[in-house]
Amino acid sequence: MKKYNIPVEAALEVIGGKWKVVILCHLIKDRRRTGELKRLMPGITQKMLTQQLRELEDDGVILREVYNQVPPRVEYSLTDYGWSLKGILDSLCAWGEQHIEKTYPNKEDVLVQTEELV
Amino acid sequence: MKKYNIPVEAALEVIGGKWKVVILCHLIKDRRRTGELKRLMPGITQKMLTQQLRELEDDGVILREVYNQVPPRVEYSLTDYGWSLKGILDSLCAWGEQHIEKTYPNKEDVLVQTEELV
């Protein structure tokens, strides 16, 4: 069984890694289907997306809903437990914004325009 | 120059990875010297510790102070900018605690007793 030295490590195991926080930040705004998430995250590969979504699902923070259609339609959303991360995610997003502003004079240089993709 | 799709990625670049949040959680309680941090984080190697501390220093969230002594004495502490992460770190720690409680019936099984090390 996994051992932690301090409790925060347990949180990192759930939302750690390169993609999970980003995925959750999108799902906090809206439920999304797979293809939408892929478009919102131009860098991610199909494999990584599926893998991260599975792990988040296993940890109980997101819900995967399959609609019986062809072509298939799968939607992801936060569970109640996932919503308990809202405070953290909001703070992280806000901190990231002001960090960019602090670090780069004009954030247009570092921020890819994604709004259009939403 | 690094490009982000959403601002939160900038935050992850500063506090992402396996160790940085843990380091910051310790420094938020107290300033620490290198050896203390190493004892508080039994899993970390000297190399990783130094490396992560350097990066945190470069990002302006921690301060490295060298005392001119032999054997050397180096102390790390949060900068003002580092303190702006307090909300996030506190929330993460709290979430980790309740996640352990939710996930494991008795947390003694997963939490290594570190209190004695402090």
Add this chain to the structure above:
DNA sequence: TAATGTAGGCACTTTTAAGTAACAATTACG
């Protein structure tokens, strides 16, 4: 004189994370 304690560097190896590419399933549509 030789060992101790502290912080850290460096070269190298291993492990883990992430990326690539090809393929499956299914039905509507032209």
Add this chain to the structure above:
DNA sequence: CGTAATTGTTACTTAAAAGTGCCTACATTA
């Protein structure tokens, strides 16, 4: 009948993160 659309799997490869072992410096202390 062949193709597009959507989600996902699998085997393989590459890149990044982390770990290992050995080395330095130097005043103090035994």
